Amino acid sequence: MKRGGIVNAQLAGALARLGHTDTLVVCDAGLPIPHGPEVVDLAFRLGIPGFGPVLEGILEELVVEEAVAAREVEGANPDCHALLASRLPELKLVPHWELKLRAADARLVVRTGEATPYSNVILRCGVPF
Template identity: 35%
Template sequence: MKPDSILHPELAGALATLGHTDIVLVTDDGFPIPSQAKRIDLGFWPSTIDVLEILRQTIFVEEVRDCHPQLYQALQELYTGSGAEFRAASHETLCRDIAYEAKIIIRSGSFNPWANVALVASTDPFAWFTDASGVQPLPAYVARRQRIRDNVVPVLN
């Protein structure tokens, strides 16, 4: 076992399959998860924010979508300096659209209403575009790297 790593074998394995633009949906206990979804049920514990804190240390995220205004402040603090952009998504959009697009849905044990957050996976903008690679990043990657360098606090778009 390795400290500060994900020990849940199904969750660790699912995260290892993520590619650029794959969606990870972290939900509260009552979210209606589609029957065909890759569901990782953490059930009893932890809270949505606990899961998001672990994921923040594990995967690169380029976009965060949520529909819970009070949770937004905690997400701002958690994702400051990550370069992620924030987008609002209604609960209906998360249930109707994003849940069916998500590669992984992680159900937390949270009873915090509408504490559902979609993370759009990304790549490390520093590792992929180095001087040695000779490849120039797209403007979106340049902007993300600058937000990370500047430790920018994400704002809701």
């Protein structure tokens, strides 16, 4: 058994398969999930697991060179915006409709049980060297 980190086998494996410039979406329970990307659906009940803990766990495992969130998060969900801005200094904001279009090109979608609006981010993988 692993000593720690992400213990969900499907998620740990999916993250390990990501390479430089691959993108993944960490999303709330309401974001439409496009056909195509691998999906790891962690949602159990509304709010469980939350977006923040899932994002934090993923950020402990990945090198991120770019992050994109919906511009609407600033006004509609200031707590989520504060989390994103503090943890992802390379954060770019785009209209929500554009975020949904970009999500279709992701290699992986990680769906949380988060039930607050605009709790979504697209992460582009970097390299540790």
